[in-house]
Structures are given as C-alpha cells and as structure tokens.
Amino acid sequence: CSFCGKSQKLDGVEIVAGPSVYICFECVDLCKDIINERKAESGGKDHPDG
Incomplete structure (x- = not known):
C-alpha cells in the first residue's frame, strides 16, 4: 500500500492498484x-x- 506500507504478500491484505x-x-x-x-x-x- 502506498499509504501505510503494507505488502500484498501479507495474508489477508487486499490491494487496489492504480497507475x-x-x-x-x-x-x-x-x-x-x-x-x-x-x-x-x-x-x-x-x-x-476536494
């Protein structure tokens, strides 16, 4: 995650990707x-x- 630094490799972390x-x-x-x-x-x- 670009905001908190969690990795998608961790169990249960779902990541949404953008550019x-x-x-x-x-x-x-x-x-x-x-x-x-x-x-x-x-x-x-x-x-x-905004």
Whole structure:
C-alpha cells in the first residue's frame, strides 16, 4: 500500500492498484471515515479542498 506500507504478500491484505499507486482496503476505509467526518463538519456539503 502506498499509504501505510503494507505488502500484498501479507495474508489477508487486499490491494487496489492504480497507475503507480496502490491502496489497501484498510486505508480505503480510513479515507471513507475522514471524508464522512469532513462532510458532517461542513453540514453535508463537499469539502472545498476536494
């Protein structure tokens, strides 16, 4: 994973690949939590930082 450094070689680590970047499902879940928190803080609107 390009974000946390986990290897796909570890048991149970699922990785999604993009052009020169990889992200594991744990980091995807963490990103979803961060996005949801920001939406809640901004009253459900998209965060201006993208």
